[in-house]
Amino acid sequence: MARPVLTGSRIRQYRIDKGLRQAELARECGISPSYLNLIEHNRRKIGGALLNNVAGALGVNTATLSEGAGAALTEALDAVAGGFAEPGADIERSEDFAGRFPGWARLVTQQHARVSELERLVETLNDRLTHDPFLSASLHNVLSTVTAIRSTSGILATGDEIEAAWQARFHRNIYEDSQRLAEATEALVGYLDVGGDTDRVLSLPLDELEAWLSDQDWRIDALETDNDTAASDIVAQAGSVFSSSAARALATAFLERYRADARALPVGPFEEAVLAGERDPMRLSARFSTDLPRAMRRLSTLPARFFKGGFPPGLVICDGSGTLAFRKPVRGFAPPRFGAACAVWPLFQALHRPLTPVRTDVALVGQDDVRFQTWSIATSDYVAGFERPPVVESTMLLMPVLASIDEEDAPYQVGTSCRVCAIRDCPARREPSILNVSEPAPKFG
Amino acid sequence: MGGSVLLIEDEPNIIEAIRFILSRDGWRVDTHSDGLTALDAVRARRPDLVVLDVMLPNRSGYDILHDLREDPEFKELPVLMLTARGQKKDRELAEKLGASSFMTKPFSNGEVLATVRALVGK
Numbered sequence: 001m002a003r004p005v006l007t008g009s010r011i012r013q014y015r016i017d018k019g020l021r022q023a024e025l026a027r028e029c030g031i032s033p034s035y036l037n038l039i040e041h042n043r044r045k046i047g048g049a050l051l052n053n054v055a056g057a058l059g060v061n062t063a064t065l066s067e068g069a070g071a072a073l074t075e076a077l078d079a080v081a082g083g084f085a086e087p088g089a090d091i092e093r094s095e096d097f098a099g100r101f102p103g104w105a106r107l108v109t110q111q112h113a114r115v116s117e118l119e120r121l122v123e124t125l126n127d128r129l130t131h132d133p134f135l136s137a138s139l140h141n142v143l144s145t146v147t148a149i150r151s152t153s154g155i156l157a158t159g160d161e162i163e164a165a166w167q168a169r170f171h172r173n174i175y176e177d178s179q180r181l182a183e184a185t186e187a188l189v190g191y192l193d194v195g196g197d198t199d200r201v202l203s204l205p206l207d208e209l210e211a212w213l214s215d216q217d218w219r220i221d222a223l224e225t226d227n228d229t230a231a232s233d234i235v236a237q238a239g240s241v242f243s244s245s246a247a248r249a250l251a252t253a254f255l256e257r258y259r260a261d262a263r264a265l266p267v268g269p270f271e272e273a274v275l276a277g278e279r280d281p282m283r284l285s286a287r288f289s290t291d292l293p294r295a296m297r298r299l300s301t302l303p304a305r306f307f308k309g310g311f312p313p314g315l316v317i318c319d320g321s322g323t324l325a326f327r328k329p330v331r332g333f334a335p336p337r338f339g340a341a342c343a344v345w346p347l348f349q350a351l352h353r354p355l356t357p358v359r360t361d362v363a364l365v366g367q368d369d370v371r372f373q374t375w376s377i378a379t380s381d382y383v384a385g386f387e388r389p390p391v392v393e394s395t396m397l398l399m400p401v402l403a404s405i406d407e408e409d410a411p412y413q414v415g416t417s418c419r420v421c422a423i424r425d426c427p428a429r430r431e432p433s434i435l436n437v438s439e440p441a442p443k444f445g
Numbered sequence: 446m447g448g449s450v451l452l453i454e455d456e457p458n459i460i461e462a463i464r465f466i467l468s469r470d471g472w473r474v475d476t477h478s479d480g481l482t483a484l485d486a487v488r489a490r491r492p493d494l495v496v497l498d499v500m501l502p503n504r505s506g507y508d509i510l511h512d513l514r515e516d517p518e519f520k521e522l523p524v525l526m527l528t529a530r531g532q533k534k535d536r537e538l539a540e541k542l543g544a545s546s547f548m549t550k551p552f553s554n555g556e557v558l559a560t561v562r563a564l565v566g567k
Contacts, residue, residue, distance in 0.1 A: 140500060143529040144456045147551035151462035154554040166465065173458045 007051070008042035010065050014058045015040075029053045064099070072334070073098040075420060076109040079336075082419030083112065116338050120204065138188045145181045149174055205247035207337070209254060210327060212241045218312075218328055219301045223259050224267045231255035258301075264290040265298045274299070274306050281375050281397055282357060292357060292377045296397040300328055313399045316347055320380075320392035330398050332370035335416065342415040343428040347396035350376035354392060361401070361411035365423050371401040371411055448565050449473040451492035453483045453509070454527065455501055463496070466554045467561065480504030484512055487519065493565050496557075497544075499528040499535070507542055514543040523564035527552075 015025050026036040029050065038044040046054070047066075055062040077094040090097075098105040152170045155162070162170075222229045231252045235242060242248045265288045278284055285295035300315035307313065314330025318341075327335040335341060341348075350358040358376040378394035415421030418431045450467055454460050455478045464474045477486040480501030487495060495513075499506035506526060513519040526544040528535050539547045546560050 140529045143550045144459065147529075148456055148458035148462060150551045151459060151466070151554055151557075155462060155465055160469075169461070170465075173461060177458055 006042045007046060007066055008040045008044075011046070011054055011058070012040040014060055014065070018058060020058075025054070025057055028057045073102060073105050073109070075334075075416075076112075077105055078420045080109055080112040083116075113337075120338075134191060135188075138184060138191070141184045142181065142188065145177050145184060149177045149181065152177070205242075205244060205250045206325070206327075208242050208247045209251050212238055212251070213254075213328070217303060219303065220255065220258055223255065223262050227259060227263055231259065257297075261294050261298050261301075264288060264294055270298060271302070271306070274302060279307075279399070291379070292375075293379055293393070293395040296375060296377075296395050299397060307399070309400070311400045313397050316341075316345070316396045316398070318347055318351065318394050320351070320390075322348060322351065325393070330372070331400050333364055333372065333398060333400075333416070339417055339419075340430070341417055342421065343430065344412075344414050344426070345396065346374045346376040346414075347394050350378045350396065351392070351394040352378075354378040354380050362414045363411045365413045365415050365421060372398040373401055374398050447471055447473070448493035449475070449490070450494050450496060450561065451487060451490050452476045452496045453480075453486070453501065453506070454478065454496065454498040456498075462554070463557060466558060470558055470562075472561070478502070480506070480509060483509045487513065487522075492522075494523045494525065494561060496525045496527060496561070499526060499539075507538060510539070510542045510544060525560055525564060 015022070022036050022040070023033045026033040029036070030053070031050070035044065039046045051065060052062050055065050058065075074095045077098055078091065081091050081094065152174050156167065156170055156174075220234065222234055234255055235248050235251045238251070242251055265284070270284075270288070273284060273287060278287070279299070281292055281295040281299055284299070285292045288295065297315060300313050302312060304310040304312045311331045314333055314335075315326065315328040316324060316335055317326035319325050322340070324335060324341060327337075329335060346358045346360045346362065349360075350356065355378070358374075360374050360376075361371060362374055363371045374396055376394060376396040378392060380390035380392045382388070382390050384391075413423055415423055415426075418429055419433060421429075421433050423429075450472045452460060452463055452467075452474055454463070454476065460476050460478070464476060467474045475486075475490050475492065477483055478501075481503040483497075483501065483504065497506045497510060501509075506528075510524060510526065513522060513524065520543075523545040524543070525546045525548060526539045527548050527550060528539070529550045536547050545564055548556060548560060
């Protein structure tokens with residue numbers, strides 16, 4: 001049986017597991033069997049005291065029914081299995097596994113993360129052998145010189161009569177070529193040695209930046225209080241957090257943009273405006289006479305206390321190819337670390353309609369109670385002038401909605417990425433899901 | 446013997462060695478080192494065979510070969526491609542573009558002689 005993704009389905013599964021009939025459970029919870037039937041088929045929503053009663057009667061945690069056992073861990077396990085064509089694992093029991101052996105389950109996901117990292121490293125090294133211009137030029141140089149030496153020495157070695165002048169010339173050529181060869185091989189060895197020691201790309205620069213930002217709570221105090229602190233100093237202070245020059249360059253670029261953002265929306269007036277209840281990025285950008293993406297980025301740096309329920313917003317940025325260039329997760333929404341994201345995110349709708357703001361409510365499938373308000377916009381910058389292509393960037397801000405949205409006004413559903421998404425008949429589906437999506441499509445209202 | 450070969454290659458010492466062994470075998474050898482004007486050189490010299498390096502300054506040997514085969518006059522002209530990378534991909538590309546033969550550096554003098562003789566049918 002598939003892992004139920006909705007609360008009602010979970011209730012049904014736990015009840016059947018316990019061998020209870022619908023009528024028995026309904027009586028115990030003080031509701032009619034037909035109403036319980038509607039709940040179990042996800043046609044009525046359940047929450048509050050009734051959910052507590054049902055959980056009590058079934059002898060499980062309320063959260064287990066509403067979120068599943070360790071939703072994040074279960075999802076991570078699903079993602080692990082999703083990486084394999086023939087997982088050989090009981091995917092439908094991943095929630096059970098995560099609940100019973102959380103330590104082992106975490107180990108499995110950590111190993112998967114490590115394997116993915118190493119796969120990236122192999123890919124990077126492979127790319128380097130194929131595309132590194134210095135390596136390829138050096139090898140060409142070595143081969144050309146060897147060819148000349150082989151050919152010339154071949155002439156001298158045949159023992160045929162060769163004019164003295166020619167002989168002298170060929171000797172000189174061989175001498176020159178052998179010197180060139182020595183230099184070329186020395187340079188090659190030196191390059192490979194250095195390349196092997198520094199800038200070992202064990203994790204991606206973006207992963208390092210995001211891990212570091214997560215430690216800082218996504219807020220750079222140094223740039224809030226003193227806007228002149230040099231980005232390079234902040235990066236240097238982080239020390240070995242950034243393992244490559246690529247990561248340091250990415251962090252420096254991020255900090256420079258942060259500095260410009262903080263200048264346009266200075267911490268004092270900005271926080272005052274948000275505390276006074278203004279959370280709409282469009283109105284904030286108008287009030288501070290700045291652009292929308294800047295206001296969205298700025299909102300994503302505010303600490304939890306500024307937001308209802310204590311959940312600060314998430315932020316996702318992608319470039320013109322749809323590649324995620326920045327990922328700040330938010331409660332209930334973790335953008336994929338590897339592979340492509342869900343194609344129906346408002347982020348991508350905005351990408352295809354540059355300069356048009358997209359304001360949408362979405363529900364993350366599989367977590368029927370996690371809903372988000374999203375704001376997205378794509379902008380294009382002609383940084384390199386008219387004759388070069390524009391640099392396009394799409395930005396999406398997500399705020400979790402805790403109060404239940406009006407049932408009639410159900411938001412549309414999105415996933416994180418196809419492999420672990422349970423949406424049935426998604427027109428934008430790119431590859432099959434590993435979840436069983438044959439159960440009735442979730443209905444609201 | 447006595448056919449003519451146009452050697453399009455930019456490495457001076459390779460030019461010198463190949464020119465020497467082909468001349469000694471009775472071929473008249475002209476050389477050219479710039480990719481951009483290589484096609485003009487072929488038109489001007491009208492050789493019996495072209496030895497064409499892939500990596501040339503200003504224009505790739507593949508592009509030159511492509512243009513040669515587009516020209517009805519040089520459709521049948523024997524062309525021996527020289528490359529520093531023996532990858533299957535390179536060989537396939539050379540074949541697709543109509544190279545008569547393909548040789549990977551570093552080659553031996555004997556190979557060069559045998560191939561040139563075979564291509565001109567002498």
